[in-house]
Amino acid sequence: MPKSVDHRTVLLQEAVLSLVTDRDGFYIDGTFGRGGHSAAILDVLSAEGRLLAVDKDPDACAVGVRRFAEDRRFEMVHGSFAELAVRLEQRGQQGTVAGVLLDLGVSSPQLDDPSRGFSFSKDGPLDMRMNSAAGISAAQWLATAAEQDIARVLKEYGEEKYARRMARAIVAARGQSAITTTGALAHIISTANPAWEKGKHPATRAFQGIRIFINRELEDLQIFLAQVLDLLRVGGRLVVISFHSLEDRIVKRFIRDHERPVVPRGIPVFERDIPRRMRSVGKAVRPAPAEVDDNPRARSAVMRVAEKLM
Numbered sequence: 426m427p428k429s430v431d432h433r434t435v436l437l438q439e440a441v442l443s444l445v446t447d448r449d450g451f452y453i454d455g456t457f458g459r460g461g462h463s464a465a466i467l468d469v470l471s472a473e474g475r476l477l478a479v480d481k482d483p484d485a486c487a488v489g490v491r492r493f494a495e496d497r498r499f500e501m502v503h504g505s506f507a508e509l510a511v512r513l514e515q516r517g518q519q520g521t522v523a524g525v526l527l528d529l530g531v532s533s534p535q536l537d538d539p540s541r542g543f544s545f546s547k548d549g550p551l552d553m554r555m556n557s558a559a560g561i562s563a564a565q566w567l568a569t570a571a572e573q574d575i576a577r578v579l580k581e582y583g584e585e586k587y588a589r590r591m592a593r594a595i596v597a598a599r600g601q602s603a604i605t606t607t608g609a610l611a612h613i614i615s616t617a618n619p620a621w622e623k624g625k626h627p628a629t630r631a632f633q634g635i636r637i638f639i640n641r642e643l644e645d646l647q648i649f650l651a652q653v654l655d656l657l658r659v660g661g662r663l664v665v666i667s668f669h670s671l672e673d674r675i676v677k678r679f680i681r682d683h684e685r686p687v688v689p690r691g692i693p694v695f696e697r698d699i700p701r702r703m704r705s706v707g708k709a710v711r712p713a714p715a716e717v718d719d720n721p722r723a724r725s726a727v728m729r730v731a732e733k734l735m
Contacts, residue, residue, distance in 0.1 A: 433461075433533070433719070433720045433722075433723075434458070434459075434461025434462055434465075434528075435528065435666060435712060435716070435720065435722070435723045435726045436666055436710065436712055436716075436723070436726055436728050437461055437462065437465055438465070439710055439728060440462060440465075440526060440528070440664050440666060440728060441462065441465045441466055441469060443662065443664050443706060443707075443710075443728070443730040444466065444524040444526050444662050444664045444730075445466060445469050445470065445523075445524060446523065446524070446660070446662060447474075447523050448469060448470055448471040448473075448474055449470075449471050449473040449474050450470075450474055450475075450522075450523025450524065451474070451475045451476075451477070451518070451521055451522055451523055452466055452470070452474070452475070452476050452477070452522070452523055452524045452525070452526070453476070453477045453478075453479065453506075453509065453522055453524070453525045453526070453656075454466065454476060454477070454478045454479070454526050455479050455506030455509065455525055455526060455527045455649070456479070456480060456506065456526075456527050456528045456529065457478040457479060457480040457485050457486070457488075457489050457501070458480065458485055458528060458532040458534075459485065459488055459532060459533075459534055460478070460488060460489055460492050460493070462526055462528060463476060463478050463489070463493070463499070464492075464493075466526075467493070467496060467498060467499060470498060472498070474498055475498050475500075476498055476499050476500070477500050477502060478499065478500065478501050478502065479502050479503075479504055479505070479506050479509070480501075480503065480504075481503075481504065481505050481555040481556045481640070482532075482535065482555050482556060483503060483556065483557075483558065484534070485532070485534075486501050486502075486503045489501035505645050506525075506527060506645065506649050507644075507645040507646075507648040507649050509525075509649065509652065509656060510652035510655060510656065513656055519655055519656060520655065520656070520657070520658055521658055522656045522657050522658060522661055523657075523658060523660075523661050523662070524657075524661055524662040524663070524664065525653060525656065525657065525661075525662075525663055525664070526664045526665075526666075527646075527649070527664070527665045527666065528666045529642070529646065529665065529666060529667050529668060529669070529672050530642075530667075530668040530669065530672075531543055531555075531636065533722065535555065539607070540552075541553070541557070542554075542562070542563060542564075542607050543607075543632070543636060544607060544632075545607060545610075545611040545614075545626055545628040545629065545632045546611075546626065547607070548606055548607055548608030549606065549607050549608075550562075550564070550605065550606060550607075551563045551564035551567070551604060551605055551606055551607050551609070551610055552564065553632075553635060553636045553639045553640070554639060554640065555640050560639065560640075561639070562639070563610075563635050563636070563639050564603070564604060564605050566635075566638075566639060567595060567599065567604055567610070567635075568599060568603060568604070572592045572593060572595075572596045573592070575588075575591075575592035575595055575596070576588045576589045576591075576592035576593075578634050578635060578638045579591055579592060579630070579631050579634045579635070580634075581634070582633070582634035582635075582637040582638050582643070582671070583630040583631050583632075583633050583634020583635070583637070584630060584634070584670070584671070585630040585631050585634060586620075587617065587618055587619065587620070588631075588634075590617050590618075590619070591613075591614050591617045591618065591631055593617070594613050594614070594616065594617035595610075595613055595614070598613045607632075610628070610632075611626070611628040611632070614627065614628040614631045614632075615627040615628050633669070637669070637671075642672070643671060643672065643675065646672060646675055646676070647675060650675070650676070650679045654683070654702055654703070654733060657733040658733070659733055659734070659735060660732060660733065661732070661733045662706070662730060662731070662732050662733075663680075663703075663730070663731045663732075663733075664728065664729075664730050665728065665729050666726055666727070666728045667726070667727050667728075667729075668725045668726055668727075669725070673709075673727045673729070676729050677709075677729060680703055680705055680729060680731045683701065683702045683703035683731075684701055684703050684704055684705055684731070685701070700735065701734055701735075702733065702734055702735050703731045703732065703733055703734060704731065704732050704734055705729070705730070705731055706730040706731060706732050707730060709727050709728065709729050710727070710728040710729075710730075711726065711727055711728075712724070712726050
């Protein structure tokens with residue numbers, strides 16, 4: 426882990442204000458990162474409040490244990506937020522959560538540490554795993570994946586226009602020598618990209634797509650959303666900060682489907698009798714211009730908030 430990291434938490438006050446409605450409640454920070462949101466949540470909780478923090482990254486968990494070792498209200502758990510239903514069921518805490526916060530995507534310390542293999546601008550081993558002790562690395566996957574599978578990942582997860590061209594270049598390059606570093610992959614993808622955008626590295630979307638795939642980010646989000654209503658108590662809040670259009674679309678549709686469920690045509694049900702399990706709390710929130718100026722990585726952030734009704 427780097428000796429020092431500059432991690433500025435996005436939408437900090439907005440998220441905590443939307444999340445904490447009961448100072449004595451039990452809350453979950455499902456993406457601890459470096460603890461910015463967790464610290465702010467603890468600041469507003471009473472002595473009776475509780476916070477469970479979760480993160481896939483062992484480095485993040487180590488930070489959490491050190492940072493809040495003296496706070497009895499805090500507990501750090503290594504794992505994915507997709508596993509929360511099992512954890513809370515084992516503890517007999519399902520249906521007791523006053524609020525869950527997710528701050529999706531990669532954290533600044535992960536991105537800025539070349540040894541983690543997330544960055545196309547800093548050469549390092551091609552890993553990209555949030556938990557480097559589990560699963561396969563990006564290098565391992567790219568060494569054996571079929572060309573069409575690489576193209577699919579770049580297109581579906583990275584929304585990369587030139588996915589086929591880039592996949593073809595990756596397969597051709599690995600036939601000459603193994604692709605083991607972020608610098609090598611960035612060069613291959615950049616060379617294959619015929620239309621560089623001003624102000625954006627030509628490998629941005631491809632790296633993003635591979636990272637999302639390697640870490641099962643969209644799958645974990647869908648698994649989590651399918652169980653979140655069973656975790657929350659009535660009146661409990663769901664707060665999700667997304668940095669990618671695919672993530673935000675999943676969250677938006679989930680809230681909409683429970684706020685305005687579709688009743689099959691022909692079924693005689695009054696509007697008032699349609700079961701609505703959630704309601705949106707306000708509109709989607711984006712960082713203020715001042716925050717984006719101070720932290721350019723915040724520019725794509727979108728926060729959605731919903732509350733459990735039944």
